[in-house]
Amino acid sequence: MLENVFFKAVKTFVFELFKTELVPEAVYHNFGHTLRVVNASLEIGQAENLTENELEILLLAAWFHDSGFIIDFKNHEEKSKEIVKEYLGSLNFGDDKIKEVCAIIDATKMPQSPKSKLGQIICDADLFHLGSEDFNAKSNLLRAEMEQLCDRAFTEIEWAEKNTQFFNEHKFFTNYAFEKLNDQKALNLLKINKDLKKLKAKEEEQQLKIQNKSEVVKRKKRKEERPERGIETMFRVTLRNHIKLSDIADTKANILLSVSAIIMSVALSTLFPKLDKADNAYLIYPTLIFILTAVVTMVISILSTRPKVTSGKFTKEDISNKKVNLLFFGNFHKMQLNDFQNGMMEMMNDRDYLYKSLMKDLYFLGIVLNKKYRLLRIAYTVFMIGIVISVLAFIISFSMLELD
Template sequence: MLDSKLFIEVRKFVFESLKKKLPLQIVYHNFTHTEEVVNAALEIGQAENISEKDLEVLLLAAWLHDIGFIKNIENHEESSKEIAAKYLKEINYPEELIVKICKIIDATKIPQKPTNLLEKIICDADLYHLGTENFKEKSNLLRSEWEGCNNKTFTDIEWIEQNEIFIRNHTYFTDYAFKKLNNQKTQNWLRVKKDVKKAIAKKAELEEKQRLKKADLERKQEKADRPERGIETMFRVTLKNHIKLSDIADTKANILLSVSAIILSIALSTLFPKLDKPSNYYLIYPTLIFLFITVVTMVFSILSTRPKVTSGKFTKEDVAQKKVNLLFFGNFHKMTLEDFQDGMQEIMKDRDYLYKSLMKDLYFLGLVLEKKYKLLRIAYTIFMVGIIISVVAFVIAFEYMKNG
């Protein structure tokens, strides 16, 4: 039947119309789909033993049922009926059969609601692919067409879920299509359901990865918000250097104390006994100068090493208001263990408080060092100048004794 002159002309008309006017994004409802629907309609129609005239009407409707895509995508059935009616009138096809063909075309509208056998056949032919092994390939083409025409992108899970719902609600209307295609359609539906589960699992996995990635980014951001390692190293090295300088100052003071103590011991054991004799009166002033300078040097050396401890009395409110530096023992030695632990937790939770405490510790350690080195410098200067004065005094005293 498809080799008849009528169908050769109809095929040519449909082919030329779709070739010249069909938009490029229509990749599913094209001539290939139309031809497949025609062949499926022929197969089902013959299996359902419809008359030759009904088969002719059915096949004409099959050839023309999607030609309306050349005009519009929405309500393309209406355009298909208009184009079909106009073309069939031009070739002098009977008017009553044209009306019948238009009704058959109208039955392909989703959701399908056929009212007679011919409408049932074309509905089954139009969705014939649901019960074939190339269902997935056709589904992918339809997805591309919808995305291209509607300017919308479907996620995998959205598209698969739509397919699952569509297949689950679909029914083949003719006995032949049901017997031949329903088993494979069920297999396709089970595969789609499996794909839905996979897609959901994949989505959950992706969301978990994104959550972990977000958490990792937040950790990195939190880490980035903290002072850099170089700043922490700066505090560590600077505090270490200050403590080392304090140790050096204490060592120098101890050296000066030791030397002064030795000198004082020698002076007291050697010079003082000689001052009892009137003949040694010339040694009194040089000795007193020498002893005075030694004692003053020792006093300044002791002052430079003398520790100072603060009161150590602070309340929780002082800690909450960040008024106290708990990193220095002198500030917490009278606090209870519980108050100290609470205060340290406050410092550890508050980055600004922590680094301000380190700054305070560094600052006040610097002030202590300044005082230490100032007193130590005075002590060394006194010792140096005093030794010179003492030697000069002894020289003058001896010269005075010779000339006197």
């Protein structure tokens, strides 16, 4: 039938239509696809024992069902009906037959829902490739066309999922198509599912690699954000020097305490027993000055070395708000271990918090040193002046005794 004069003219018309007016992006819905649908329609129609008149209507619909792509790819069925009406009208084709051809073209709309046997045949012919071994090639052409005409890119997984959904929703309507194509269709679906699993596994692997790479970058960034070696050295040296100064201050205080204690011992063991005699009254004032000097010196020395411990009570909010210096034991000795560990981890991961904590530690250590050395200076001054006055007092007392 396809070789008669009428259908040769139809073929030539459709060929010229696609050749001259179809956009290059239509790589699937072109003349090649139309020719395949025509041949499939003829094959199924003959297997379904259609009459000559039914075959003619079916083949006309097959030739023109995608011709509307030259005008509007989104609503091409309506445009296809307009083209076939104009073409068949120019040949004085009967209106009833034209309506039948248009009704069959309507059956190819997605999702397919044919209402006649001829509609079922053209639907099976239109999706004949679903049960063919060259399905992948046709699917790739359709994907390329959709991406270009619809301006939408599909990932490999998206396209595989779209094909899987389409396969699961599709069914062949005619007995011939079902018997001939359904087995290969099932194999094609299995291959799609297999490829989809591989693609998802590959994507998960890539995501894992990206995640691992991200973790490496984060660790590197955290490492870069930690204190630089020069700054660490500065804090280490400065804090060590301050601690040495504190040790020196404590040593000086101990010296004063020891000397004052010796003076007290000498005064109490040697001078005090003599004061109960009237003849030794001249020793009272020098001895009192001597002992008072030792006592005041000892008190001030003790004050310079007396430790001060803070409450050590801080909340998690204080740590989160960076209000507490966890580097000083007086600030954490009453904290729970977990709170202390969490606070230290937070501080180590925050360079600003760590720097400020070191600065606070250095600052308050400096304040303590200032207090120590100020009290020590007073103690040494008191001791020095007191010893001088005591000696002078003893000299004056002895001189007055000789004069008497």
